Amino acid sequence: MLVWQKPSLDDKALFESFLCFEGRESYETSFASQYIWRHYTNLEYAIRDNVLLLHNYKKGKGTYYKMPCGYKKENLPELIEFLQKERPTDYIFGEVDEFFALDVEEMMGDQVELIALREDEEYIYSVKELIELRGRRFHGKRNHYNYFVKNFEFQTVEIKAPEIIEDCLDLIRQWFSGKGIGDAELLAEQNAIVDTLEKLEELRLKSMALYVDNKLVGFTIGERLTPEMTIIHFEKAYAEYRGAYNYLNQYFLEEHFSDTLYVNRQEDAGDEGLRQAKLSYRPIRMLKKYYIRLKD
Secondary structure: OOOOEOOOHHHHHHHHHHHOOOOOOOHHHOHHHHHHOHHHHOOEEEEEOOEEEEEEEEOOOEEEEOOOEOOOHHHHHHHHHHHHHHOOOOOOEEEEEHHHHHHHHHHHHHHEEEEEOHHHOEEEEEHHHHHHOOOHHHHHHHHHHHHHHHHOOEEEEOOOOHHHHHHHHHHHHHHHHOOOOOOHHHHHHHHHHHHHHOOHHHHOOEEEEEEEOOEEEEEEEEEEOOOOEEEEEEEEEOOOOOOHHHHHHHHHHHHHOOOOOEEEOOOOOOOHHHHHHHHOOOOOEEEOEEEEEEOO
16 A cells, blocks of 8 residues: 655655656646645645656546656556556546657557546747737737836835735735635635745745735746746736736746746636636647546
């Protein structure tokens, strides 16, 4: 029997020794992402034969394993058999990248079914494009950005001092109060942001708070995943401050991540408004994610 544990901040170095593999692009290969959402996904981990195993649960999907980090393709059939005896799950694996899904399909053949869900696809953008906002494709975004710059007295600061953290907590309380509390994922996001704001330094995340006339109107949190890829974990602002989102989006990348090529702004979770907002920034590609189950 394996020993399953809930992750703590002390596990950061351990997780990263497995998660830091070549070519990773998904925000879910960040320890911060795994840790931030650990309560929502009921994340537990174990290590077997130098492979990191991650067991998840998500409402509406059930239980599943994430991609086993450090796996060898030829060992996948034995690993799958072991896991389904150890802790049977609704899906063998969930929210996994295409390269891993194809490895499973190659080794398991017609024993498995690959299910790609549009709502789980991650949006990948060009950092250069989102900083420069050039051309007709970004005409509307550039107009909002310019309006904000020309019409507001503003400043940006790192989220570090206790009073800035408290301002961010006030903002999210107000932001989420307008959304209602019936949505489990929204409530989970609110709790995740609170947790993250209290652990920015330990998670080694970059942050930016945006003030207008000494009032906090927005903030954003992200990190460098690899030399090429940035992740945006959270971005919240008051919609009544026209251009605040656009300014945060642009200036955060310019200030901290201009030397990276791409930025991953995660999935839209099937929310139509969020999908249109993410599409309006012109992703250069979508990172497909899969659920995998054994056929009956």
